[in-house]
Amino acid sequence: MAEALLAIDDLRVQFDRGEDEVFAVNGVSFSIAEGEALGIVGESGSGKSVTLMSALGLIRENGKIMAGTAKFQGHDLLKMRPRQLEDIRGRDIGVIFQDPMTSLNPVMRIGDQIMESMLTHQYAGRREAFERTLQLLHEMGIPEPKARFRNYPHEFSGGMRQRIMIAIALACEPQLLIADEPTTALDVTVQMQILALLQEQRRKKQMSIAMITHDFGVATNFCDRIIVLYAGQIMEMADTRQFLLQPAHPYTMGLKNSIIEIGQRDRQLSPIPGMAPTLTEPPKSCSFASRCPFATERCRSELPALREISPNHHVACHRAEEVLAHAI
């Protein structure tokens, strides 16, 4: 088993909304091994972004980390001073956001933006950073790098901007890339281009990737291991194989059932009823119980722990074994 590059343990994050508190992340623990691609899936509001962004010190001011550790190469990111964290972010850990327009500087040439990250982290000198920028633009599939260096973000399409974001994130050859829904806003053909690019870079550099997505197609085709989040808790964690063959959490099964794929004209739909909760109190019972077809009294009164039901397959459900038996 490869060493953990990032190990998050019992992370708890809360937001102050004035009139009440949102319990966004409620005791999340997982790790990412060197070279691994980990998929973090879940519906909007399930805590995917907050989990990883709080580890990087990137949550809004009304957010507070209540407990937990996030060890990167053995050092707890949550205990670092902002300067230390800034050093790691962008150098050892690259980040790609869903909407490149919000994170690219609209009034700065894109070439300068790529160079800047190498210069601030003293990864390279000016001359070398310039050469590497051209090289990166080329690797990202942007034609005529020399000419495009001078362009501003608005002069690119959505897919091209995402490539530039990736170039910035990869500039200092990070060991870990955190990609927060990098293809959600893109058309399928562009999504394919971006994922192919990320996979190639990952293989070349032995880089680890944490891929946040709500798309099971993306997660299962791209990642080695998958975590399903719901109401700020891990419901299921399994390698992709297990995840595909033996999903054991009712929520995972419900979600997989909700996806309409090509060639399913005649199928019956069986939606999960209701909608995901926003917790304003810490969870004391199963957060999925009100939507779960298997829920019993115990589910409504006792919080299911995340437990290992078979090697490397973790599930937070009181009835996981029965659910598995039923499903087969």
Place this chain on the structure above:
Amino acid sequence: MPSSPLLQVEEVSKRFRVQGRELHAVEKVSFQLDAGKTMGLVGESGSGKSTLGRLVLRLLDANEGRIVFNGQDITKLSPKQMRPLRRDMQIIFQDPQASMSPRMTIGAAIEDAMAIHNIGTKAERQKRVDELLERVGLSTVVKYAFPHELSGGQLQRVGIARALSLNPKLVICDEPISALDVSIQVQVIQLLQELQKDFNLTYIFISHNLAVVEYLSDQVAVLYLGEVVEQGPAEELFANPTHPYTQVLLQSILKMPEDADKRQALTSIQGEIPSPFNPPSGCTFHPRCPFATDVCRQKKPERKLVGSQHSVTCHLAN
């Protein structure tokens, strides 16, 4: 003897002038749609799906072509002449919040649509609001809420209730599920299906999700740079996708594999969608097409029938 279709779109084109340059948003699109059926429009961002929907509703004026609704040519009707027809043609958007006043309660917003068209008394309208909310699966207390207090899925149901309040014949659904979570998407798809059956609604369903379009549609048109490149009955088109662009789109969808060793290779199509201001010569898809020949670069392909109603605009089709 088949009755005439509810909607006939004939060789409709729309060009926008942007900073003195001409942009072909929709180019000679034709289709017919029977009452109670669904036409799916697919294509990448900027391919002209929404523009086509707006042309059909006469929210935009076509430069060329004809739109016949319920036997009446509406292409040249004045806004005043269109007014009584507006009730019959409604639209649901991707972002229902954007089309709702933030200071109007949900109940008022639904009632307002009826009031504009002088439907019923105030009491009757309020009763209808309750009925509609229940019909779309919402509690009637939602009528006192403001848009920002509802989730995306709830708001989309409100958008549907509002569209239904006028008993329309045709509903244009412009990416109605794109902003929703998968578990909520299926709920809304199921609702749209039930409503179609109950009220014999005719849909134009716009989406970039091919699987959902296949699932919901009777007819499908695939758009690329404003042109229909392939069109036909959904079953036939998806069983036998013939235009290289349709094939590329289908290959770009990442399906959940059955097992980890059956994962899809991440191989991608070359290039980007060209600028609509100067579309490529010949077949507009040729720069990205794996099969392009000299003829594709020089000559615009004609529409060819490859099945009784299945047509493809490609030199290779026969």
